[in-house]
Amino acid sequence: xxxxxxxxxTGEYTTGYVGGAASGSDKKVGxxxxxxxxxxxxxxxGKLSMVGVSGSKYPxxxxxxxxxxxxxxxxxxxxxxxxxxDNQTDPNAYKTAIDALEPGSxxxxxxxxxxxxxxxLYAIQRKIHVLITKPATQxxxxxxxxxxxxxxxxxxxxxxxxxxxxxAYSDARAKARxxxxxxxxxxxxxxxxxxxxxxxxWAGKESDISYYLNSHHIDINESMVPDYTPVxxxxxxxxxxxxxxxxxxxxxxxxxLLVEWQHKTNASKRATAVYTxxxxxxxxxxxxxxxxxxxxxxxxxxxxxxxxxEQGLSWVNPFYxxxxxxxxxxxxxxxxxGYISFEKFIDAVTAVNEGRVTLDxxxxxxxxxxxxxxxxxxxLHAGRVSLDEKRPVxxxxxxxxxxxx
Numbered sequence: 001x002x003x004x005x006x007x008x009x010t011g012e013y014t015t016g017y018v019g020g021a022a023s024g025s026d027k028k029v030g031x032x033x034x035x036x037x038x039x040x041x042x043x044x045x046g047k048l049s050m051v052g053v054s055g056s057k058y059p060x061x062x063x064x065x066x067x068x069x070x071x072x073x074x075x076x077x078x079x080x081x082x083x084x085x086d087n088q089t090d091p092n093a094y095k096t097a098i099d100a101l102e103p104g105s106x107x108x109x110x111x112x113x114x115x116x117x118x119x120x121l122y123a124i125q126r127k128i129h130v131l132i133t134k135p136a137t138q139x140x141x142x143x144x145x146x147x148x149x150x151x152x153x154x155x156x157x158x159x160x161x162x163x164x165x166x167x168a169y170s171d172a173r174a175k176a177r178x179x180x181x182x183x184x185x186x187x188x189x190x191x192x193x194x195x196x197x198x199x200x201x202w203a204g205k206e207s208d209i210s211y212y213l214n215s216h217h218i219d220i221n222e223s224m225v226p227d228y229t230p231v232x233x234x235x236x237x238x239x240x241x242x243x244x245x246x247x248x249x250x251x252x253x254x255x256x257l258l259v260e261w262q263h264k265t266n267a268s269k270r271a272t273a274v275y276t277x278x279x280x281x282x283x284x285x286x287x288x289x290x291x292x293x294x295x296x297x298x299x300x301x302x303x304x305x306x307x308x309x310e311q312g313l314s315w316v317n318p319f320y321x322x323x324x325x326x327x328x329x330x331x332x333x334x335x336x337x338g339y340i341s342f343e344k345f346i347d348a349v350t351a352v353n354e355g356r357v358t359l360d361x362x363x364x365x366x367x368x369x370x371x372x373x374x375x376x377x378x379x380l381h382a383g384r385v386s387l388d389e390k391r392p393v394x395x396x397x398x399x400x401x402x403x404x405x
Contacts, residue, residue: 010052187217213277
């Protein structure tokens with residue numbers, strides 16, 4: 001039986017609806033909702049629902065989805081149950097919405113970073129499968145708690161690290177195994193300053209650009225080098241521009257994490273990784289180098305650019321989400337790695353519910369499960385501590401136990 005799915009969070013990534021209108025970013029019709037509406041058309045999910053804090057947004061969201069999805073893709077069904085009611089505001093509405101689900105259903109969490117842990121924990125304890133946007137949690141201890149609770153209640157928890165399914169990164173992961181011992185990894189990723197308008201409500205207050213962007217490539221790096229573990233993090237940051245744009249005084253513009261990795265069975269083998277994330281600079285390239293060669297991936301410029309009078313030059317990545325209809329007029333983006341990420345989660349949920357796969361078997365696959373993403377959260381949390389306390393932070397992992405010191 002296809003699982004019911006509750007979408008937690010009604011913002012840009014779920015609906016493409018921001019500030020009373022379609023987002024000005026490349027996600028004008030969102031990602032989560034569109035993907036799940038299409039998965040329902042294909043029979044892979046059942047009943048859909050959505051929950052936010054303010055019900056007053058739903059009339060605008062429904063009109064937006066009808067106009068920009070249903071009327072574009074052959075009348076694609078965009079119906080969903082909503083919580084709270086249109087005339088209510090309730091920050092705890094997610095509990096009511098989760099309580100309305102049957103065990104074995106699933107939720108997607110695309111909400112501010114500090115809310116990931118309590119929402120996921122509430123769902124897990126009610127035997128609901130969970131997909132969380134990155135970062136899974138901000139604190140290592142919370143991530144480990146979710147791992148334990150998910151096993152206790154027999155549910156699958158998946159972190160939406162969609163770059164694992166990008167064909168360039170997936171192929172690079174395979175080729176990296178032939179490049180010798182892990183030696184050096186460098187990544188740089190940025191958002192345009194205009195995104196600070198969207199994220200001003202939480203930037204520098206509830207989370208930072210490292211949690212938001214460095215999480216992508218830390219996970220990619222970790223997935224490429226399963227024989228290594230992170231042991232020390234030193235963070236540095238640049239400030240000024242975000243504050244000038246109206247963000248709180250402690251908002252960092254750019255955060256760089258210098259991470260030391262060590263081979264799990266041969267402590268003499270060490271590697272260095274540098275992850276940089278910024279609100280304020282153009283996107284660039286990410287190389288990965290081993291002792292016998294190197295790999296370079298440019299995640300922003302895929303060889304496809306569009307120029308117009310209004311938007312100027314823009315680099316398009318249809319490998320993530322392809323919004324153009326197929327030859328029959330239906331949504332045709334099923335091959336995008338953004339879509340694939342959700343489909344893999346739904347397929348795994350169905351397989352677990354039907355007893356065709358175990359949680360251990362899912363952890364053994366190169367999927368961003370909770371267990372497989374512990375090092376990413378450890379690095380991100382250590383980076384935040386390093387910035388706040390102005391010191392290097394060690395990551396300790398022995399016999400499956402993780403901690404910071």
